[in-house]
Amino acid sequence: MSLRILRTGPLVVLKDAGRPGHAHQGVPPSGAVDRGAFARANALVGNPPGTAVLECTLGGLRVSFDEPTTIALTGTDAALIVGGTPIALETATEVHAGATVTVSMPKRGLRSYLAVRGGFGVPEVLGSRSTDRIAGIGPAKPAAGDVLPIGPLEAVTSPVPALPADGPLEVDLGPRDDWFTAAAVKTFLSAAFTVTPASDSVGLRLDGPALPWARTGELPSEGVVRGAVQVPPDGKPIVFQADHPVTGGYPVIAVLTPEAADRAAQARPGATLRFVAG
Amino acid sequence: MTRFLRCGREAVLAEVDDLEAALALYAAVRAAGLPGVVDLVPAARTVLIRLDPGVTSPEAVRSAVAGLEPGSFSRVAAGTVEIPVVYDGPDLAGVAGHLGVSVDEVVARHTGTQWTMAFGGFAPGFGYLVGGEWDVPRRESPRTRIPAGSVGLAGRFSGVYPHDSPGGWQLIGRTTAVLWDLDRSEPALLVPGMRVIFKAVAR
Numbered sequence: 001m002s003l004r005i006l007r008t009g010p011l012v013v014l015k016d017a018g019r020p021g022h023a024h025q026g027v028p029p030s031g032a033v034d035r036g037a038f039a040r041a042n043a044l045v046g047n048p049p050g051t052a053v054l055e056c057t058l059g060g061l062r063v064s065f066d067e068p069t070t071i072a073l074t075g076t077d078a079a080l081i082v083g084g085t086p087i088a089l090e091t092a093t094e095v096h097a098g099a100t101v102t103v104s105m106p107k108r109g110l111r112s113y114l115a116v117r118g119g120f121g122v123p124e125v126l127g128s129r130s131t132d133r134i135a136g137i138g139p140a141k142p143a144a145g146d147v148l149p150i151g152p153l154e155a156v157t158s159p160v161p162a163l164p165a166d167g168p169l170e171v172d173l174g175p176r177d178d179w180f181t182a183a184a185v186k187t188f189l190s191a192a193f194t195v196t197p198a199s200d201s202v203g204l205r206l207d208g209p210a211l212p213w214a215r216t217g218e219l220p221s222e223g224v225v226r227g228a229v230q231v232p233p234d235g236k237p238i239v240f241q242a243d244h245p246v247t248g249g250y251p252v253i254a255v256l257t258p259e260a261a262d263r264a265a266q267a268r269p270g271a272t273l274r275f276v277a278g
Numbered sequence: 279m280t281r282f283l284r285c286g287r288e289a290v291l292a293e294v295d296d297l298e299a300a301l302a303l304y305a306a307v308r309a310a311g312l313p314g315v316v317d318l319v320p321a322a323r324t325v326l327i328r329l330d331p332g333v334t335s336p337e338a339v340r341s342a343v344a345g346l347e348p349g350s351f352s353r354v355a356a357g358t359v360e361i362p363v364v365y366d367g368p369d370l371a372g373v374a375g376h377l378g379v380s381v382d383e384v385v386a387r388h389t390g391t392q393w394t395m396a397f398g399g400f401a402p403g404f405g406y407l408v409g410g411e412w413d414v415p416r417r418e419s420p421r422t423r424i425p426a427g428s429v430g431l432a433g434r435f436s437g438v439y440p441h442d443s444p445g446g447w448q449l450i451g452r453t454t455a456v457l458w459d460l461d462r463s464e465p466a467l468l469v470p471g472m473r474v475i476f477k478a479v480a481r
Binding site: 023137 | 283284285286287288289291304308316317318319320321322323324325326328331397398399400401402403404405460464465466469470
């Protein structure tokens with residue numbers, strides 16, 4: 001059983017839970033950018049947690065199936081169009097053999113997750129089927145005409161995680177909030193920041209009021225995590241996302257909670273973000 | 279003394295006084311095999327400890343790591359790799375000029391140094407090697423493409439490019455050693471704490 005890629009749209013990659021355990025070799029964690037939507041997609045179709053799915057940025061994906069199966073689309077308000085019929089969001093859908101499935105352009109959100117019951121049988125690289133954006137580790141980006149093998153994973157029943165709430169993004173200050181003036185920390189926790197077009201799955205680059213350092217000098221590079229808000233000397237924050245590098249060279253003022261990092265993954269260029277201490 | 283810095287809900291950042299202490303702490307945490315610890319990132323003065331919040335918590339990891347007694351760091355325990363180098367890099371003469379020594383002296387110093395892989399981070403398989411007694415500036419203008427296997431110097435570090443990539447290090451030679459191979463169980467030839475010896479070979 002397989003899925004054929006008919007069209008990819010702006011960006012489609014395979015993603016799963018990523019490849020932890022290799023950071024000491026310089027391997028980025030990668031994995032789904034919105035982990036919550038990724039988990040919901042797998043739970044809806046009965047896949048074990050961590051099964052690979054297609055991460056589809058700004059819609060445009062069109063695929064066909066050679067056998068009947070169950071699919072689900074999560075993450076944005078993009079419509080899943082099966083044989084010309086729009087399907088309800090965040091729900092499991094049966095498709096018949098030969099069905100053509102399209103992911104429309106979302107009006108809200110950025111990354112949709114298309115799960116197929118059985119998962120994708122492409123080879124793992126260092127224990128993961130995620131395509132890493134900066135190190136290039138993992139399967140090649142799917143292209144029109146590619147055929148991806150599906151399954152065979154046993155179906156499991158697991159609760160579908162809840163949809164995220166609205167509101168400001170929760171952060172925990174640190175590890176380097178002491179590198180910033182008290183005024184900068186206050187500004188960070190009260191001002192509005194705008195997502196710029198230079199953002200991608202490596203990091204969200206934000207524009208907003210400057211966040212001046214309280215120190216001069218350089219911080220030696222150190223390990224960073226998903227959701228870390230790194231502030232270079234120009235004061236413009238970068239929120240690291242799933243494909244972030246292993247280390248960063250600028251102080252991290254705060255780290256988003258995992259749920260906030262998932263919500264940030266859906267922020268489009270031009271969106272306004274606010275942070276609140278968790 | 280290890281200081282623990284808050285680093286979100288899925289990690290702890292442990293900070294120590296210097297690189298030796300960071301490598302010792304890294305080795306101790308790695309050897310301890312703490313439940314729920316999924317990844318370690320050693321760096322110049324820190325070790326980032328990533329954890330699975332479904333198994334453990336930052337508080338539990340912090341107290342478990344505080345209870346470890348990192349010994350003095352042992353280079354021998356982490357293994358030794360010998361890397362054969364043809365010393366014909368495009369910046370070799372420039373480095374010699376900068377240091378005011380002969381090209382042969384640069385080679386003698388590079389091969390005579392007991393290097394230690396301190397930490398990675400630039401790219402998979404890349405290691406910042408420490409132990410050199412000299413300081414060499416980066417190139418004023420980085421090269422857009424440096425071939426895999428190029429051996430370079432920057433600041434107090436030496437390193438070998440694992441992949442074709444851009445870079446600003448001074449290139450003094452090249453090796454046939456494969457720094458990164460996904461077909462190996464540990465794809466990286468060099469891992470933190472490992473001792474590295476460069477050996478001059480004919481082209």
